[in-house]
Amino acid sequence: MAPLSEFELIRQFFSTLSAGRSDVVEGVGDDAALVDAGSGELLAACVDTLTEDVHFPADAPAEAVGHKALAVNLSDLAAMAARPTWALLALTLPQPDSAWLAGFSAGFRALAESSGVALIGGDTTRGPRRSVSVTLLGRVAADKVLRRRGARPGDRIFVSGTVGDAAAGLRLWQAGERHRAGAVGELLARLHYPTPRLALGAALGGLASAAIDVSDGLAADLGHILAASGVGARIEIERLPLSAALRQLFPLAEARQLALTGGDDYELCFTVPPSQEVRLRQAAARCGTAVTAIGVVEEAAGLRLVDGAGQALVLPQGGYQHFPAGPQP
Ligand SMILES: [Mg+2]
Known part of the structure; x- marks a missing residue:
């Protein structure tokens, strides 16, 4: 019997323990x-x-x-x-x-x-x-709370800060890198000292239609928003926000792979109706947190990656899973 994934484990044993309160x-x-x-x-x-x-x-x-x-x-x-x-x-x-x-x-x-x-x-x-x-x-x-469900076709998809840095930092750490300065130091700091986006999150209340934090990888975590909202999405891979340190130390294709599937960034991924986009950019500027539009919510289920010319790309393997399903080695 295949081992349970983290999500299946929760669903099967713990999701119905609310005692009807x-x-x-x-x-x-x-x-x-x-x-x-x-x-x-x-x-x-x-x-x-x-x-x-x-x-x-x-x-x-x-x-x-x-x-x-x-x-x-x-x-x-x-x-x-x-x-x-x-x-x-x-x-x-x-x-x-x-x-x-x-x-x-x-x-x-x-x-x-x-x-x-x-x-x-x-x-x-x-x-x-x-x-x-x-x-x-x-x-x-109660009227400001954000959830994973709520994304609607046509909403813009945003991510805060930059993604892929912590996963890159973990690779460097595992390779024995301990520099505190320069690009290596920056990526290691992103791994060890993540910045929770509290001010931005609070500002998104009543403005974003759905939100999640990026802990298991952007593609996987956005996937949770899409599944909870019953929608799909298109991501333009060239819009993924990559840090200068990540670009300096990793080839572009690998940097993008890390940005999509690397975990531990603790950035926010969220969806915003087009009518709220100006307010969102003002709120982000007030918080001093960069936000980048990376794609759009669509009706058809699933996550589609496209390049700048609109050509479809293959989605790399999903995010980090604590109990990966499937055959064990
Ligand atoms: Mg989370």
Whole structure:
């Protein structure tokens, strides 16, 4: 029997555990859950686990692990247009390591303070390898919340910042690159210290028709918007925003492949009705976050890639899957 994919596993065992509560506005299946907090406000909640040697290299700087454990959750709330407020931290360690913990807590603290998040509880346990699980809560007005569903044919597809950098950074790190300066340093920083797009996410509330954060790769994550919205899309591959560092160190075809399928960028991918495009560009400028139009939502299901001349291209293999389906080696 083929092993379950991450998504099939969730669907089969966990997607129907809401106990029929009427205050669960959005259960399992989006970037964060939404529960009714009363007075027109929703509480957004998400949890993400980073495991050593799976989500971060064992020799990753402790400060980077602390930063990233919170950043990936902030990114999920950004994709819902929610403002983060409270966090819980569950930490598994082989042994209490003061030097590692000092670095980890410094990285966590810096990002928590700059994003206005209070750590309000947690749990520490001993285990075979380091594992960090952060639960993050935040608030969003009911009429401003963003979801994956809501994209309509004709909507423009945007992505923030640049994509492919973190996957490129991981390749460099795995090849032993440790430079802090130059293009290598920039890509490694994108891997270890992702920037959650909180201000942009909040500004997209009531403006974008659908949104997701790019954690598993642009093609895969956009695919979630398309599936949830019951639509398809066309992406112009020449419009993908690539950083100068990525272009400097990787051939164009490989850079585009990384941009489409590499994970860990924590940019926002979202759709906007044409009537809102001017407002969107003004909002992005106010946030100081670059946004790039990369394609358009279409009625026919599926994701189509085209070059500048409109010629169809073959979609590379999809994004990162935690439990890839299919035959095991
Ligand atoms: Mg997400």
